[in-house]
Each structure stands twice: as C-alpha cells, then as structure tokens.
Amino acid sequence: MxxxxxxxPLMAIQFVLLTFLLNAVLFKPILKIIDERDEYVRTNQADAxxxxxxxxxxxxxxxxxxxxxxxxxxAMIAAAQAEAKETVAKQIADAQAQAQQQREQSQxxxxxxxxxxxxxxxxxxxxxxxxxxxxxxxxxxx
Amino acid sequence: MKMLSLLHxxxxxxxxxxxxxxxYWHLGGLKLHGQVFLTSWVVIGLLLVxxxxxxxxxxxxxxxxxxxxxxxxxxxxxxxxxxLGEKEYRAWLPFVGTLFLxxxxxxxxxxxxxxxVIEIPGGELAAPTGDINTTVALALLTSLAYFYAGFxxxxxxxxxxxxxxxxxxLPIAILxxxxxxxxxxxxxxxxxxxxxxxxxxxxxxxxxxxxxPVMMLGLFTSAIQALVFATLAAAYIHExxxxxxxxxxx
Amino acid sequence: xxxxxxxxxxxxxxxxxxxxxxxxxxxxGTASGQAVAGIARQPEAEGKIxxxxxxxxxxxxxLTIYGLVIALVLLFANPFA
Numbered sequence: 031m032x033x034x035x036x037x038x039p040l041m042a043i044q045f046v047l048l049t050f051l052l053n054a055v056l057f058k059p060i061l062k063i064i065d066e067r068d069e070y071v072r073t074n075q076a077d078a079x080x081x082x083x084x085x086x087x088x089x090x091x092x093x094x095x096x097x098x099x100x101x102x103x104x105a106m107i108a109a110a111q112a113e114a115k116e117t118v119a120k121q122i123a124d125a126q127a128q129a130q131q132q133r134e135q136s137q138x139x140x141x142x143x144x145x146x147x148x149x150x151x152x153x154x155x156x157x158x159x160x161x162x163x164x165x166x167x168x169x170x171x172x
Numbered sequence: 173m174k175m176l177s178l179l180h181x182x183x184x185x186x187x188x189x190x191x192x193x194x195x196y197w198h199l200g201g202l203k204l205h206g207q208v209f210l211t212s213w214v215v216i217g218l219l220l221v222x223x224x225x226x227x228x229x230x231x232x233x234x235x236x237x238x239x240x241x242x243x244x245x246x247x248x249x250x251x252x253x254x255x256l257g258e259k260e261y262r263a264w265l266p267f268v269g270t271l272f273l274x275x276x277x278x279x280x281x282x283x284x285x286x287x288x289v290i291e292i293p294g295g296e297l298a299a300p301t302g303d304i305n306t307t308v309a310l311a312l313l314t315s316l317a318y319f320y321a322g323f324x325x326x327x328x329x330x331x332x333x334x335x336x337x338x339x340x341x342l343p344i345a346i347l348x349x350x351x352x353x354x355x356x357x358x359x360x361x362x363x364x365x366x367x368x369x370x371x372x373x374x375x376x377x378x379x380x381x382x383x384x385p386v387m388m389l390g391l392f393t394s395a396i397q398a399l400v401f402a403t404l405a406a407a408y409i410h411e412x413x414x415x416x417x418x419x420x421x422x
Numbered sequence: 423x424x425x426x427x428x429x430x431x432x433x434x435x436x437x438x439x440x441x442x443x444x445x446x447x448x449x450x451g452t453a454s455g456q457a458v459a460g461i462a463r464q465p466e467a468e469g470k471i472x473x474x475x476x477x478x479x480x481x482x483x484x485l486t487i488y489g490l491v492i493a494l495v496l497l498f499a500n501p502f503a
Contacts, residue, residue, distance in 0.1 A: 363487050
C-alpha cells in the first residue's frame with residue numbers, strides 16, 4: 031500500500047508534461063477565445079454607444095428645429111395680426127375722415143343756403159317794408 | 173469478491189489481496205504500478221481529447237463542449253485569481269488548473285467508470301489518485317512549484333521568510349515545508365481510498381441500491397478534494413510569493 | 423504474524439479512526455452551527471458562506487482521514503508484521 035517505487039517520479043514527469051500540453055491545447059486557446067469575445071463585446075458596446083449618442087444628437091437637433099419653426103410661425107402670426115390691426119385702424123380713420131369731410135361740406139352748403147335764404151328774406155323784408163312805408167307815407171306825401 | 177475475506181479474522185493476508193497488490197511493470201530494473209499508469213493515461217487522454225475538441229473550432233457563441241470547457245476554465249481561473257491575486261495568477265494558472273482537472277477527472281473516473289470490470293493480471297484498475305505514488309508526486313510537485321515561485325520572485329531573500337517574525341519559529345517554518353506535501357498527499361489519498369473502501373464494504377453487505385447514496389457522497393467528496401488540492405497549492409504558491417503571510421489551514 | 427501484534431494492530435486501527443473522529447466531529451458541528459447562524463443573520467450571503475463551509479469541512483474531514491490512513495497502515499501495511 032505504501033510502496034513507493036518508480037511510479038512516483040514517472041507520474042510527476044507525466045504530470046508536468048500534462049501541464050504543458052494542457053497549457054498549449056486548453057488554457058491558452060480558451061484564454062484567447064475569451065479575450066477575443068471580450069474585445070468583440072467591448073467594440074460592439076462602444077459602437078452602440080456611439081450610435082446612441084448620434085441618435086440623441088439627431089433628436090436634439092430635430093427638437094431644436096421644431097422649436098425654431100414654432101417660434102417663427104408665432105412671429106408670423108403676430109406680424110399678420112399687427113398688420114391687420116393697422117389696416118383696420120387706417121380704414122376706420124379714413125372712413126371717419128371722409129365722414130367728417132362730408133359732414134363739413136353739407137354743413138357748409140347748409141350754411142350757404144341759410145345765408146341765401148336770409149339774404150332773399152332780407153330783400154323781401156326790405157321790399158315789403160318799403161311797400162308798407164310807401165303805402166303809409168305815400169298818402170301823406172302825396 | 174475479494175472483500176469477502178474481510179470477514180475472516182486473518183486480516184493481514186487480506187491486505188495482500190485487496191490493497192497491496194499491483195500490476196507490476198518492470199522498466200530496466202525499476203518497478204512500476206501498471207494499473208495506475210493505465211488509468212492515468214485514460215484520464216489524460218480524456219482531458220486532452222476534450223480540450224482539443226473544445227478548442228478545435230472556436231465559436232464566438234460557445235456551444236456544447238466548448239461551453240463546458242469555458243465554464244471549467246473560468247472556474248479554475250476564479251480559484252487561481254482568488255488565491256494568487258490578479259497580478260500573479262496568469263503564470264500559475266496552468267499548474268493549478270491542471271492539478272484540479274487531473275485530480276477531479278481521476279477521482280470521478282474512479283467512481284463513475286467501471287474499471288473493475290476489466291481484468292488485469294494482478295491488482296485492479298482504480299482511480300489513479302487512490303495510489304499513494306500519484307498523490308505524493310502531485311504534492312511534491314506542488315512543493316517544488318512554491319519553492320520555484322519563491323526563488324524566482326525574491327531570489328535568496330526567500331529564506332528570509334523562515335526567520336521573519338522571529339528566528340524562534342525557524343524549526344516550525346522548516347517543519348511546515350515537510351508537513352505541507354505530507355498533508356496534501358495524505359488528504360487526497362486517504363479520501364479517495366476511504367471512499368472506495370466504504371463503497372466496497374457497503375456493496376459487500378448490500379449489493380443493490382443501498383450503496384448509491386454513499387456513492388453520491390463519494391462523488392461530492394472527491395470533487396471537493398480536487399478543489400481543496402488546487403486551492404491549497406495556489407495558496408502555498410501565493411504564500412511563497414508574498415513572503416510570510418497568513419497561516420494556512422492544513 | 424505474531425497474534426499479539428495482529429490484535430494490537432486491529433485495536434490500534436479502531437482507536438485511530440474512532441478517536442480521530444472526535445475532534446473533527448466537534449469542529450464540524452461548531453462550524454456548521456456558526457454557518458447556519460450566519461445564514462440566518464444574513465440570508466443574502468448564503469452562497470459565499472456555503473462555499474467556505476464546504477471547504478473548511480473538507481479540511482476538518484481530512485483530519486479524520488489521517489487517522490484512517492494510520493488505521494489502513496496498521497491493517498494492510500503493518501510495519502511490524
């Protein structure tokens with residue numbers, strides 16, 4: 031049972047050989063495979079990160095543009111509203127001015143007619159009063 | 173069955189039948205335990221074939237055998253990393269990993285492969301780690317490995333660790349260098365042999381079904397023993413690299 | 423073999439395993455109890471505690487195994503046979 035013999039050193043040599051063989055056919059290749067896979071995963075991850083960053087930048091740009099055009103639209107609406115208001119105010123002012131003018135004209139015509147009427151009335155009053163005078167004084171004078 | 177003779181009171185002759193018998197090979201005046209080499213070659217062949225098949229056509233998404241071997245590799249790497257640290261583990265990974273793989277596959281082959289069905293002249297086929305020569309060889313290699321690690325890292329300054337807290341502990345420090353391989357080899361050898369003996373005795377008493385739980389326990393124990401051997405080897409190497417470090421359990 | 427040596431060897435083998443099992447038995451019980459207490463206090467650390475426990479149990483187990491190795495030596499490779 032405890033008989034040591036040449037089995038011991040030969041087994042040791044055999045084991046050392048096995049160590050080198052396994053290192054060549056198992057440990058090194060598998061380490062290489064695992065390293066390569068890690069590298070692959072790492073590059074893929076980096077790529078994915080780059081894509082993600084790109085996508086985020088695009089989304090940001092799009093939102094920026096959207097906000098810009100919205101602001102532009104609002105400015106246009108405001109401008110149009112202001113223009114419309116101005117036009118309305120101008121037209122109202124024009125109409126008011128025209129109405130004023132017409133009123134003044136008709137007032138003037140009225141005044142003139144009044145003056146004419148007064149004038150003719152005065153003439154008539156004058157002639158009438160002359161007639162009265164004539165009638166009254168004529169007989170006296172006569 | 174050979175164990176039957178356990179029932180005889182004549183205990184020691186049984187030993188020659190059961191444990192002491194080997195399938196001897198003679199190599200130029202040297203005696204070899206043939207059955208140990210036969211089974212260890214099967215184990216080594218299994219390991220090499222599995223490795224070659226797993227890494228023959230590497231896939232980015234691992235499948236089947238490659239997946240299994242990658243899992244095993246990462247398990248071993250975690251052992252080495254936990255004991256040796258991020259910086260040193262790469263150089264010692266093959267040694268620690270081969271220790272674990274060889275011991276694990278040997279132990280499980282002893283429990284799972286029907287070795288005893290194959291008749292050989294003298295002795296019987298069993299797990300290679302059930303032979304004291306194998307475990308002592310592995311333990312001595314571990315000792316060599318940590319001496320090598322210490323010398324390579326720190327030169328003759330490695331000996332400073334023997335007198336470092338206080339020279340009074342010098343005899344104990346020297347003794348430790350002997351107890352380390354002794355405890356490593358006896359732990360593994362004893363566990364595997366005890367497992368085989370317990371299963372054999374139970375099979376002798378009740379041949380069917382009853383030994384199954386004990387066999388399961390044996391599988392579990394032998395896996396743990398492989399882990400313990402590899403972990404301790406890594407811890408010893410780490411201790412040699414770091415100088416006098418924390419006390420390790422024996 | 424001398425029957426006295428054989429008898430002494432068998433008794434010694436039994437004592438080696440039996441006495442060798444006492445210490446590790448106590449130790450394993452204590453360790454397992456502490457581990458259960460640890461798991462009860464911190465259930466999330468169960469995996470780590472279990473892994474460490476198994477490793478330490480294997481260490482204690484090996485103490486008994488040393489006794490068993492001595493017993494096996496006495497039975498199967500007796501130096502005085």
